[in-house]
Amino acid sequence: IPISAQQKINLGKIYEFLANIEIPERDLKSKPLFIVARSFDINRPGTLVKELHGGVLGGALKRGILKIGDDIEIKPGLITKERNQTVYETVKTKIISLNRGNYSVRSAGPGGSLAIETELDMSLTKADSLSGCVVGLKQELPEITHKIKLKAQKFPEVIGAEGHLKVDDFKLSELLMLSINTSISVGKITLIKGNEIDLELNIPIVPFKGENVGIARNIQGHWRLIGFGE
Numbered sequence: 001i002p003i004s005a006q007q008k009i010n011l012g013k014i015y016e017f018l019a020n021i022e023i024p025e026r027d028l029k030s031k032p033l034f035i036v037a038r039s040f041d042i043n044r045p046g047t048l049v050k051e052l053h054g055g056v057l058g059g060a061l062k063r064g065i066l067k068i069g070d071d072i073e074i075k076p077g078l079i080t081k082e083r084n085q086t087v088y089e090t091v092k093t094k095i096i097s098l099n100r101g102n103y104s105v106r107s108a109g110p111g112g113s114l115a116i117e118t119e120l121d122m123s124l125t126k127a128d129s130l131s132g133c134v135v136g137l138k139q140e141l142p143e144i145t146h147k148i149k150l151k152a153q154k155f156p157e158v159i160g161a162e163g164h165l166k167v168d169d170f171k172l173s174e175l176l177m178l179s180i181n182t183s184i185s186v187g188k189i190t191l192i193k194g195n196e197i198d199l200e201l202n203i204p205i206v207p208f209k210g211e212n213v214g215i216a217r218n219i220q221g222h223w224r225l226i227g228f229g230e
Contacts, residue, residue: 026110032064033208034116034135035181036074041122054096055125057116057135059182066116067107070095071138074130075206088144088204091130093118132183134206144204148178148187150213150229152197158217159225167217167226170197177223179214180205197229 001017003010038058057074066072072095076088097117098105108114116135124130134141158165170176170192176199177186187199213229 023111027063028065028109030063031140032066032070032136033062034066034114035059035062036130036133036135037182039125039128039130041126043122053122054093054118055120055122055130057118057125057130058113059135060112061108061110061114063110065107065109066095066098066114068095068098072116072118072135073138073141074133074135075141076133076144076204077130078124091120091124091133092138093120132181134181134183142206142208145207146201146204147190147198148201148205148207149196149198150178150215151195152215152227152229153195154227155225158219160222161219161224165219175218177216177218178205178229179216180211 001013036057036059040056042053042056074091077091078089080087080089095116096119098108099115154167158167170189172189174189175186183205185201185203185205187201189197190200191198210230215227215229216223217226
């Protein structure tokens with residue numbers, strides 16, 4: 001819809017379009033699944049100890065209901081080093097408050113953005129350190145995995161590249177970048193069978209069957225979108 005917000009041209013058409021968008025049916029009965037897009041320390045320098053807030057997670061609740069007082073876990077969680085090995089540690093905490101915009105709520109369902117204040121030390125959430133994680137009720141999230149199987153579909157042409165570049169077939173051992181919810185990982189193809197590919201990931205994910213995945217390939221030094229998967 002062509003508009004000029006400064007000249008207030010066609011804004012009525014935008015409102016009309018928005019008003020006619022069908023609101024999707026929300027899944028309130030499944031186990032909660034919250035996608036972390038940001039994580040914050042919302043305390044300003046000089047805040048009194050008694051007024052400090054716990055670490056805050058920002059993102060979207062895809063399904064289920066979260067309430068103040070719920071015991072939650074965050075995966076893949078914190079990254080630590082043990083004997084030169086990268087280890088991902090699940091974070092467990094409790095919900096202190098829930099906010100939609102400037103409004104505090106006691107419980108929240110899917111739809112719109114949501115901020116979750118937790119009991120975590122704010123140093124664990126500052127500077128988006130937990131972005132890309134997922135949140136669920138305690139002991140209800142799947143285990144993280146470094147291996148994944150995708151039904152993959154290529155686009156006819158590379159998205160974002162100059163000119164018309166045809167997307168080549170997938171190759172064994174090539175590296176692909178995968179975007180799954182708010183997490184990003186690079187994986188090496190270990191098996192190709194028809195439209196299914198197996199990959200070994202350098203950063204683990206929390207797997208959910210049927211989730212959409214964006215697939216990118218490194219082309220001339222840039223990651224370019226070449227397809228999608230499930």
